[in-house]
Amino acid sequence: MKVRSIVFFVRHASHLANHVDPYAKYITGRNIQLVVFHTSSLTKELGGNYDNSGRNYELFDISNMEYQKINNLLKEINPLGIVFYNFLSLFDVLMNRMAKKNNIHTLYMEHGILNEIHSVRYNILSIGGSMKRYLKISLKYLGFLMSYPAKIVSEIRLIFNIFLRKKFEQIKCDSAIFYSKEAFLEMNKIFKFSPDKVAFSGYPIFDTKQEARLANNQVEKHFVLFIHQPVIMAKLTKIDYNEEFIFIIKHAEILKPFSYKLVVQIHPRESLQMYQKGLFHENIEVIQERDMAKLVAKCSFVIGMYSTALFYAIYLNKPILITKYPEFKYDYTFYFKEVGVLLSSPDDLKKELENQSYSRKMAAYPRYKSRYLGENNSFEERAEAILNVFVHQSK
Numbered sequence: 001m002k003v004r005s006i007v008f009f010v011r012h013a014s015h016l017a018n019h020v021d022p023y024a025k026y027i028t029g030r031n032i033q034l035v036v037f038h039t040s041s042l043t044k045e046l047g048g049n050y051d052n053s054g055r056n057y058e059l060f061d062i063s064n065m066e067y068q069k070i071n072n073l074l075k076e077i078n079p080l081g082i083v084f085y086n087f088l089s090l091f092d093v094l095m096n097r098m099a100k101k102n103n104i105h106t107l108y109m110e111h112g113i114l115n116e117i118h119s120v121r122y123n124i125l126s127i128g129g130s131m132k133r134y135l136k137i138s139l140k141y142l143g144f145l146m147s148y149p150a151k152i153v154s155e156i157r158l159i160f161n162i163f164l165r166k167k168f169e170q171i172k173c174d175s176a177i178f179y180s181k182e183a184f185l186e187m188n189k190i191f192k193f194s195p196d197k198v199a200f201s202g203y204p205i206f207d208t209k210q211e212a213r214l215a216n217n218q219v220e221k222h223f224v225l226f227i228h229q230p231v232i233m234a235k236l237t238k239i240d241y242n243e244e245f246i247f248i249i250k251h252a253e254i255l256k257p258f259s260y261k262l263v264v265q266i267h268p269r270e271s272l273q274m275y276q277k278g279l280f281h282e283n284i285e286v287i288q289e290r291d292m293a294k295l296v297a298k299c300s301f302v303i304g305m306y307s308t309a310l311f312y313a314i315y316l317n318k319p320i321l322i323t324k325y326p327e328f329k330y331d332y333t334f335y336f337k338e339v340g341v342l343l344s345s346p347d348d349l350k351k352e353l354e355n356q357s358y359s360r361k362m363a364a365y366p367r368y369k370s371r372y373l374g375e376n377n378s379f380e381e382r383a384e385a386i387l388n389v390f391v392h393q394s395k
Contacts, residue, residue, distance in 0.1 A: 005035045005079040006390060009095055011086065013040045013059065017268040017290070019085055019111070022207065024057055026383035035077055037070075039063045039091055042133050064136070067098075067143030074102055080390040081105035084173055090137045093162060094144060096171050097155070101148065106173035107389050108191075110183060112308050175389045177382070179203045180374035201385040202374030203311045205293050209378050223261040223285075225295055226251065227304035228275075230267045231325055238327040245278040247326065250346040251303060252283040258353050262303075263287060265295060301358060303349075306335050311373050314339060319359040321352065338364045 006027060008020050016036065024034055034057035041063035062070050082099050084106060086092050099106045141159075145152050161167040169192040176191070177199045178184040184198055231237050232244055239247070252262040263285045266275045272288040279286050289295055296302060296312040301319035304310045313320045320340035339361050343349055352358040376382075 003031050003033055005033050005077050006386070007035045007037055007074075007077065007079045007082045009037045009082055009084055009092075011039055011089075011091075012043045012269075013038050013061075014269040015085075016055070016059075019109075020057070021055070022204065022379035023383040023386065024055070026380050027387060028056060030387070032080070032387070033057065035079065036060070037062050037082075037095070042091070042136065065140075067094075067140040067147070070140070071098060071102070071144075071147075074098060074104065079104060081107055081174075083107050083109055083386065085109055085111050087168060087171065087173075090134055090141065090163075093159070093171055094137065094141050096173070097158075098144060101144075105175065105390060107386065108173040108176040109386075110176070110178045110187070175199070177201055177385050177389070178374075180370070180372060182371040183374070199385050199389060200374055200376075201382040202377040203308060203315075203372070204379045204382050205312055205315045205373075205377040207291075207378060208380045209376075211293065211378065221298045221300075222259060223263045223299055224251075224255055225299035225302050226262055226264045227292075227302060227307065227309045228264055228266050228270070229305050229307050229309075230269045231305065231328070233269060236329045237325045238329075239325070241274070241278060243326070245275075247346070248279055249281050249284065251323065251349060252281055254346055254350045254353070256283045260300065261285065263295070263299070265289060265292070303343075304340075310336060310340065314365050314369050315373060315377065317362065317365065319362060321349065321358055323349075339368050 010016065010019050013036075015038075020034065020036055028034055036057060036059045038059060038061055040061055043063075060073065062073075065073075082095065082104055084092060084096065085108075087096070087108065096106060145155055148155065158170055161170055168190050172191040172193060175197050176184075176193055178187065179202050180200060184193070184200070226248060228248075232239070232241055237244075248262075248264060255262050261283055264275065264279060264287070266272050266286060266288045268288065272286065276286045287295075292309065292312050293316070296316050296318055299318060301321065302310065302313040303321045303323050304313075305323065305325065310320055312318075320336065321343055322336055322340040323343045323346065341352060341358050341361055343352070376385075
């Protein structure tokens with residue numbers, strides 16, 4: 001039987017750890033191979049150092065490829081489909097349009113919490129960098145337009161509608177996988193998917209279907225887990241790394257008299273070595289572990305920001321404290337205010353510990369879990385959902 005491919009399109013190779021690697025072992029080997037297109041050379045500010053060794057799939061950095069070379073590569077691979085995680089950038093739109101012209105099925109995968117206001121907001125990291133990046137992408141897009149001269153007017157109108165009128169339904173993928181029906185209904189205000197084009201697979205907490213029972217049986221240790229996010233890399237705050245180190249260390253100092261150690265789980269896009277050096281402290285352990293579920297299952301409670309990584313705590317019934325980074329760019333409190341205790345400053349952490357009131361929001365977990373996390377919360381089940389979409393449409 002002929003081996004076919006599924007292409008994953010990601011912005012930066014540092015995203016592979018979350019967006020591709022967990023699915024690879026469940027997809028490859030069924031006469032299907034994985035191929036990754038990424039744009040790391042164009043989006044260096046989105047990720048730190050990354051190691052591509054030891055992966056059982058091909059990677060292509062298409063950042064500096066001309067349109068025709070990318071198009072020829074797509075034709076040569078002839079994939080069952082392309083998986084998209086984003087839809088806002090000009091490169092996302094270009095790849096979507098190229099797939100359409102080549103009759104390649106496209107699949108949108110929900111990641112993060114989606115919202116009709118915040119999910120369509122552009123975050124410009126650098127005006128100069130953005131201009132250079134968009135110039136390169138625009139030249140590729142020009143090559144695409146010149147390949148279809150009869151459609152130039154309609155394609156330019158499409159770009160106008162997407163970026164100026166925010167009519168994202170005009171570039172929606174052929175299919176989509178959402179965490180839950182609530183998430184679908186919220187995001188469908190943007191996409192307007194037909195229900196028969198949508199599948200559901202919950203936020204992936206575990207690798208396999210069987211791990212939920214094992215994770216819940218972990219023996220709790222006396223530590224607090226700080227789930228880190230790359231807010232400085234993403235320019236979501238005005239503070240620098242040294243100020244962030246001071247901010248996190250403050251939490252550890254407050255926890256120490258209460259006999260809690262602070263374990264800081266560093267985001268995979270950041271440098272573990274840099275944070276181990278910057279957060280060197282007697283009451284801090286800095287890690288970058290793959291198995292978040294086991295970490296959360298063992299901790300006493302979680303400190304974090306506005307990230308779907310907090311879903312682990314909800315699923316595993318651990319109290320959540322939301323710490324407010326200094327000069328944070330956006331207000332995302334509406335995402336987690338019903339399930340997380342909001343700390344306006346690290347000093348509020350001491351009050352919560354003294355009053356032992358930090359678990360008071362856990363009563364809201366069951367409803368929140370149903371609304372946002374969905375069911376079938378493993379990468380294995382999510383991989384099966386991906387295969388079902390592509391294999392079904394290819395028949």
